[in-house]
Amino acid sequence: xxxxxxxxxxxxxxxxxxxxxxxxxxxxxxxxxxxxxxxxxxxxxxxxxxxxxxxxxxxxxxxxxxxxxxxxxxxxxxxxxxxxxxxxxxxxxxxxxxxxxxxxxxxxxxxxxxxxxxxxxxxxxxxxxxxxxxxxxxxxxxxxxxxxxxxxxxxxxxxxxxxxxxxxxxxxxxxxxxxxxxxxxxxxxxxxxxxxxxxxxxxxxxxxxxxxxxxxxxxxxxxxxxxxxxxxxxxxxxxxxxxxxxxxxxxxxxxxxxxxxxxxxxxxxxxxxxxxxxxxxxxxxxxxxxxxxxxxxxxxxxxxxxxxxxxxxxxxxxxxxxxxxxxxxxx
Ligand code: ADE
Ligand code: ZN
Numbered sequence: 101x102x103x104x105x106x107x108x109x110x111x112x113x114x115x116x117x118x119x120x121x122x123x124x125x126x127x128x129x130x131x132x133x134x135x136x137x138x139x140x141x142x143x144x145x146x147x148x149x150x151x152x153x154x155x156x157x158x159x160x161x162x163x164x165x166x167x168x169x170x171x172x173x174x175x176x177x178x179x180x181x182x183x184x185x186x187x188x189x190x191x192x193x194x195x196x197x198x199x200x201x202x203x204x205x206x207x208x209x210x211x212x213x214x215x216x217x218x219x220x221x222x223x224x225x226x227x228x229x230x231x232x233x234x235x236x237x238x239x240x241x242x243x244x245x246x247x248x249x250x251x252x253x254x255x256x257x258x259x260x261x262x263x264x265x266x267x268x269x270x271x272x273x274x275x276x277x278x279x280x281x282x283x284x285x286x287x288x289x290x291x292x293x294x295x296x297x298x299x300x301x302x303x304x305x306x307x308x309x310x311x312x313x314x315x316x317x318x319x320x321x322x323x324x325x326x327x328x329x330x331x332x333x334x335x336x337x338x339x340x341x342x343x344x345x346x347x348x349x350x351x352x353x354x355x356x357x358x359x360x361x362x363x364x365x366x367x368x369x370x371x372x373x374x375x376x377x378x379x380x381x382x383x384x385x386x387x388x389x390x391x392x393x394x395x396x397x398x399x400x401x402x403x404x405x406x407x408x409x410x411x412x413x414x415x416x417x418x419x420x421x422x423x424x425x426x427x428x429x430x431x
Pocket of ligand 2: 266294375
């Protein structure tokens with residue numbers, strides 16, 4: 101019997117909470133908050149989900165999230181993600197939040213954080229989903245703004261697992277943020293960064309060496325550099341890979357040419373994630389299903405689920421419980 105990949109227990113480690121806004125939620129919130137969008141209805145909005153590259157997607161992503169205004173809105177956005185995640189076997193989620201994208205349009209820190217954090221706490225009570233929030237710095241905005249944002253994160257440190265780096269990758273190499281990442285590590289935060297999504301393998305090297313990341317988000321361009329693949333495998337630095345996102349943003353030509361399984365067989369700690377599921381055609385379960393179509397075996401799927409637990413920031417007891425759940429499910 102083939103394994104039920106949707107219900108397979110798993111951790112999700114690369115998920116932008118603002119990328120979970122489904123068209124109906126965007127239009128509902130636009131209506132409630134009087135935010136004008138250039139889309140007449142859900143079909144018109146969905147029709148805009150056709151992206152030539154990362155920047156085209158980001159333009160729509162930032163426009164749509166401007167409909168999220170009150171703490172209740174932030175709660176609704178986040179809680180709706182967890183409902184879907186619970187139905188897709190997600191047992192632990194480390195979700196990204198883009199504070200600067202909200203602060204820069206006048207949302208107050210407490211409004212954003214109270215709504216998101218309440219939904220994270222309810223997800224654990226209601227669905228048993230553990231995890232937390234990783235605050236991402238927008239790499240295409242000034243470093244000075246990143247430093248100021250980091251001070252807000254540090255002042256609210258109990259509500260964050262760590263910091264991440266996202267938004268337009270080129271031409272913003274990781275090393276622009278080396279001092280900040282080193283400070284965050286000294287402050288006890290976990291640190292991650294998007295690298296090697298649209299950018300080159302060189303950005304993955306500097307995410308490792310200048311930022312000292314605990315995980316690399318995407319990292320698929322590592323396949324261009326055998327020495328880098330060797331280092332990732334040897335140092336056990338996980339990659340949070342997002343297959344449907346990579347196809348939707350044209351960083352790979354199609355799923356048949358996706359490097360996930362090649363990297364898995366080269367002993368890299370790759371994981372499967374959804375990135376911005378409302379925009380890219382599926383949540384994490386559908387990303388596993390997509391890789392099955394591309395040739396992934398059930399045994400590889402189970403390894404990937406175990407990797408997601410190994411790569412998470414859960415404590416040792418929680419990791420052991422999650423590994424046991426995967427084994428019990430896979431039989
Ligand atoms: N922000 C949301 N989704 C992103 C992605 N795929 N790459 C970079 N920044 C993002
Ligand atoms: Zn991402």
